[in-house]
Amino acid sequence: MRTEMKKGDSRMSLSILIVASVAFALYVTCPRMTAMIATQTKISGLNPYLMISLGCILGIPLFIMLFYTLQRFGIGVTVLLAAALDVGAALVLGKLDLKAGIELMIITVFVYVGIRVAPLITNLLISS
Numbered sequence: 001m002r003t004e005m006k007k008g009d010s011r012m013s014l015s016i017l018i019v020a021s022v023a024f025a026l027y028v029t030c031p032r033m034t035a036m037i038a039t040q041t042k043i044s045g046l047n048p049y050l051m052i053s054l055g056c057i058l059g060i061p062l063f064i065m066l067f068y069t070l071q072r073f074g075i076g077v078t079v080l081l082a083a084a085l086d087v088g089a090a091l092v093l094g095k096l097d098l099k100a101g102i103e104l105m106i107i108t109v110f111v112y113v114g115i116r117v118a119p120l121i122t123n124l125l126i127s128s
Contacts, residue, residue, distance in 0.1 A: 040093070075115055083108040 041048045062085060070078040086104055090096035 036089075039095075076112065079108060079112045079115070 040051060066078055066082060069081050083104060090100055
């Protein structure tokens with residue numbers, strides 16, 4: 001089984017696609033998503049199964065937009081765009097206030113710093 005694809009290589013093994021897709025599905029079912037599901041299921045009259053299904057379908061173009069942004073503009077712009085989408089979710093739910101905005105800003109900074117620092121710390125730990 002091939003484990004790497006060269007840039008521009010349009011061939012892809014089905015097994016690599018399945019493994020990568022399962023891994024992606026596991027990534028997006030992170031603790032934050034659990035918290036969002038818990039928050040949204042408190043809305044009376046909402047069918048949580050339908051909300052999750054429709055939300056996943058509506059999220060597909062947003063994931064593609066994030067990938068495009070990552071490819072064209074890099075991780076910094078992509079993290080900012082993801083934070084803007086998070087603000088959009090809070091606005092739609094009517095849950096954005098000063099405290100939530102500050103928390104979102106802090107989380108965004110930590111995510112960006114984590115993306116930059118994690119490889120450095122990992123290299124230090126592994127090379128020791």
